[in-house]
Amino acid sequence: MKKILVLTLVVALMVSMLLIGTSCTQEQATTEESAETEATETEAAETEAGSELIGVTMPTKSLQRWNQDGDNIKKQLEAKGYEVDLQYAENDVNTQLSQLENQITKGCKVLVIASIDGSALGEVLKKAADAGIKSIAYDRLIMETPNVDYYVSFDNFRVGEFQGKYIEEALGLDKGNGPFNIELVAGSPDDNNAFLFNAGAMSVLQPYIDNGQLVVVSGQTDFTTIATPAWKSETAQARMDNIITAHYAGGTKLDAVLCPNDSTAIGVIAALDNVGYGSADKPYPIITGQDCDIPNVIAIIEGKQAMSVFKDTRTLAAKAVEMVEAIINGTEVPVNNTEDYDNGVKVVPSFLCDPVVVTKDNYKEMLIDSGYYTEDQITK
Ligand code: BGC
Numbered sequence: 001m002k003k004i005l006v007l008t009l010v011v012a013l014m015v016s017m018l019l020i021g022t023s024c025t026q027e028q029a030t031t032e033e034s035a036e037t038e039a040t041e042t043e044a045a046e047t048e049a050g051s052e053l054i055g056v057t058m059p060t061k062s063l064q065r066w067n068q069d070g071d072n073i074k075k076q077l078e079a080k081g082y083e084v085d086l087q088y089a090e091n092d093v094n095t096q097l098s099q100l101e102n103q104i105t106k107g108c109k110v111l112v113i114a115s116i117d118g119s120a121l122g123e124v125l126k127k128a129a130d131a132g133i134k135s136i137a138y139d140r141l142i143m144e145t146p147n148v149d150y151y152v153s154f155d156n157f158r159v160g161e162f163q164g165k166y167i168e169e170a171l172g173l174d175k176g177n178g179p180f181n182i183e184l185v186a187g188s189p190d191d192n193n194a195f196l197f198n199a200g201a202m203s204v205l206q207p208y209i210d211n212g213q214l215v216v217v218s219g220q221t222d223f224t225t226i227a228t229p230a231w232k233s234e235t236a237q238a239r240m241d242n243i244i245t246a247h248y249a250g251g252t253k254l255d256a257v258l259c260p261n262d263s264t265a266i267g268v269i270a271a272l273d274n275v276g277y278g279s280a281d282k283p284y285p286i287i288t289g290q291d292c293d294i295p296n297v298i299a300i301i302e303g304k305q306a307m308s309v310f311k312d313t314r315t316l317a318a319k320a321v322e323m324v325e326a327i328i329n330g331t332e333v334p335v336n337n338t339e340d341y342d343n344g345v346k347v348v349p350s351f352l353c354d355p356v357v358v359t360k361d362n363y364k365e366m367l368i369d370s371g372y373y374t375e376d377q378i379t380k
Contacts, residue, residue, distance in 0.1 A: 051081050051082060051083055052082055052083070052108075052109040052110075052328060053082070053083045053084075053085060053106060053107055053108045053109060054077055054082050054083070054084050054085070054108060054109060054110050054111075054112065054324055055085050055087075055099075055100070055103030055104075055106075055108035055110070055111040055112065055113075056070060056073050056074065056077075056084055056085065056086045056087070056111075056112045056113075056138075057086075057087045057088075057089065057096055057099050057100060057103070057111070057112070057113050057114065058070045058086070058087070058088050058089070058114050059088070059089060059091055059096070059114050059115070059116045060088060060089065060090050060091045060116075061088045061090065062090070062091070063231070063263055063291075063293070064291070064293045064294060065291045065293065065311075065313060066088070066114065068313040069114065069138070069139070069313045069316065069317060070086050070088065072313050072314050072316075072317030072318075073086070073112060073138075073317040073320055073321060074086050076317055076318060076321045077321055077324065080321065080325065082324070085102075085103055085106060085108060087099040087103075089116060091116055091230050092116070093116050093117045093120050096115070096116050096121075097120070097121070097124055100113070100121070100124045100125075100128070101124060101127070104124070104127055104128050104131055104133060108133060109133065109134075109327075109328060110133065110134050110135070110136065110324045110327050110328065111128055111133060111134070111135045111136070112136045112138050112320050112324065113135060113136065113137060113138055113142065114137075114138040114139050114140055115137065115140050115142050115191075116190070117190040118137075118140055118141060118142050118143040118190060118191060118192050118343075119143040119144045119190070120190075121142050121145060121148075122144055122145040122147070125142070125145050125147035125148060126145070126147055128147065129147040134149045134150075134327045135147060135148050135149055135150075136148075136149065136150045136151070136152060136320060136323050136324070136327075137150070137151040137152070137153075137348065138152055138153075138316075138320055139152070139153050139154075139193070139316065140153070140191055140192060140193050141153070141192045141193075141341055141343055141348065142343060142348075143192055143343045143344050144343060144344045144345055145343065145345060146345050146346055148343065148348055149327075149348075149349075150323050150327075150333055150335065150348065150349055150350070150351070151341050151348045151349070151350040151351075152316065152319050152320050152323060152350070152351045152353075153193075153316070153350065153351075153352055153353070154311045154316065154352060154353045154354070154355045155352045155353070155354065155355060156193045156196035156197055156200070157196045157197075157199060157200040157203075158200060158354075158355055159196075159197055159200060159290055159309045159311070159355045160196060160197040160198060160199060160200020160201035160202070160203075160260070161200040161201065161203060161204060162200075162307075162309050162355065162357050163197070163200070163201045163258060163259075163260070163288040163289075163290070163307070163309065164200065164201035164202065164203065164204025164205045164258070165204050166286070166288055166306065166307045166357065167182070167204075167205065167256050167258065167286055167288065168204050168205070168208070170256075170286050170306065171255060171256065171286070173208045173213050173214070176213070177213070178208070178212070178213030178214065179212055179213055179214065179215050180213065180214055180215070180255035180256060181214075181215050181216075181217050181248075181252060181253060181254050181255050181256075182205070182209075182214045182215070182216055182254075182255060182256040182257070182258065182285075183216065183217070183218055183220070183240070183243055183254065183256075183257045183258070184216060184220065184221060184226045184257075184258045185226055185228060185236055185239070185240075185257060185258060185259045185260060185264050185268065186198045186223055186226045186227045186228065186260055187227065187228055187231055187260045187261060187264065188227065188228060188229050188230050188231045189223070189224065189227045189229065190229075191231070192343075194227065194260065195223070197260040197261070197290070198223060198260065201258055201260070201288075205258065209221070214256075217243075217247045217248070217252060217254075218243045218246070218247050220243070226239075228260075228264050228267075231261060231263045231264060232263070232267070233263050233264065233266045233267035233270070234267060235267065236259070236263070236264040236265075236266075236267030236268055236271075237266075237267035237268065237270045237271045238267075238271075240257070240267065240268045240271035240272070241271045241274070244271060244272070244275055254272075254285045255285050255286065256285050256286040256287075257285050257286070257287050257288075258288055259287055259288050259289050260288075260290060261289060261290040261291055262289040262290060262291040262292070262293040262295075262296040262308055263291075263293070264289075265287050265288070265289035265296060265299070265305055265308075266293075266295060266296065266299075268287055269284075269287065269299060269304050269305060272284060272285075273304075278304065284303065284304050284305075286306045287304070287305045287306055288305075288306065288307055288308075288309075289305055289307065289308040289309070290308055290309040290311070290355075291308060291309070291310075291311065292308045292309075292310045292311075292358050292363075292366075292367060292372075293308075294373065294377055294378055296308050297358075297363055297367060297373070297378045298378055298380055300358070300359065300360055300363060301360060301363070301378065302380075303360070306359065307357055307358060307359045308358050309355045309356070309357060309358070310355065310356045310357075310358045310366055310367070310372075311353070311355050312353075312356075312370070312372065314372070315353050316353055319334065319351050319353060322334055323351070333349070334351055335349040335350055335351050336350070336351050336352060337349075337350040337351070337352055338350070363378075
C-alpha cells in the first residue's frame with residue numbers, strides 16, 4: 001500500500017513538472033514572440049527614421065585619400081540619419097574579407113566597398129546577395145562577380161589621359177619636339193584602376209614612343225615590370241633608384257616620369273632627391289600624379305612634381321550616398337554609364353565623376369577656394 005502511495009506521488013510530481021515545463025516553454029515563446037514583434041516595430045521605426053546600418057570598407061588608412069573618402073561618406077550618411085560601420089583593412093585582403101563578413105552578420109543593408117584585391121570578393125559578395133544586401137564598388141571596380149550592383153568612381157581612363165596629355169604638352173611632343181627620355185611607372189596589379197590609368201596615359205604617349213620622340217631608356221614598358229604592388233612609395237622609390245643607377249648615372253637627362261598617382265610620385269621624387277635632382281644642372285623631370293595629397297601639393301608648389309589629378313572625394317562620397325539612399329528607398333539609382341565597366345562577368349551600372357588637372361597655376365582655385373584644404377595645410 002505504502003509502495004502504491006509513493007508511486008502515485010512520484011507520477012503526480014512528474015506530471016506537474018511536465019506541465020510547469022510546458023508553461024515555461026510557452027512563456028518563453030510568448031516572450032520571444034513579443035521581443036520579435038518589438039524588434040519588427042523598432043525596425044519599422046528605424047526604417048521611417050532612415051537609420052539603417054550601412055557598411056563602408058576602405059583599403060587603408062596609410063594613404064590620405066582613403067581617410068578623406070571614409071570620413072566624407074560617414075559624415076554624409078550620418079547627416080541623413082543612417083548608422084555607419086566604417087572599416088579600414090590596412091591593405092590586407094583577409095582583414096577586408098572578415099570586415100565584410102561582420103558587416104553582413106551585423107545586418108548592414110548596403111555595403112560600400114573600396115576593394116584591396118578587386119578579384120577576391122566573389123564569395124563574400126555572394127553571401128551578401130543571398131542575404132538581400134546590395135553592394136556598391138567604390139572607386140575601384142570589383143571584378144569577376146555578378147554580385148556587385150553599382151560602381152561609383154571617377155573616369156579613370158581620363159585620369160591617365162590627363163597625365164599623358166600633360167607630358168605631351170609640356171615637352172611639346174605635339175609640335176614634333178624630341179627625342180626626350182621618359183620612365184614609366186604603373187599602379188598595383190590587383191587594382192583594376194591601375195590598368196585604366198595606364199591605358200589612358202599610354203593612349204597619348206605610345207605613338208611618341210613608337211615614332212622615337214619618347215625614349216624609355218630603361219626599356220621597361222610592360223605592365224608587370226613597371227607595376228607598383230599596393231601602390232607603395234618605397235617600391236616605386238626602389239625601382240627608380242635602380243633605374244637611375246643603371247641608366248642615368250652617366251649624366252643622361254631624364255625628361256619625364258609617368259607616375260599614376262601621388263604615392264608613387266613621392267617614391268620617385270625621393271629617389272631623385274637622393275641623387276641631387278633639383279639643382280640648375282639637374283632639374284626635376286616632369287612628374288605626374290593623382291589625388292592631390294598634401295605632400296604632393298607641397299611638391300607641386302616647390303616645383304618637384306608638375307601636376308596631380310584632383311578627384312574631389314567629397315563629390316565621390318556624395319554620389320555614393322545618393323546611391324545608398326536610392327537603394328534603400330527603392331528609387332532609381334543614379335548612373336551615367338551602363339556600357340563600359342565590364343567586370344568579367346557583367347557590365348556594372350556606373351556613375352563616373354569628372355577629374356580635374358591641378359598644377360602650380362590653379363591649385364589655389366581648385367583646392368583652397370573650394371574649401372578642400374586650408375592654406376595652412378599645404379604650407380610647409
Ligand atoms: C585610386 C587612386 C589611389 C590609388 C592608391 C586607386 O584605386 O583610384 O586615387 O591613388 O588607388 O590608393
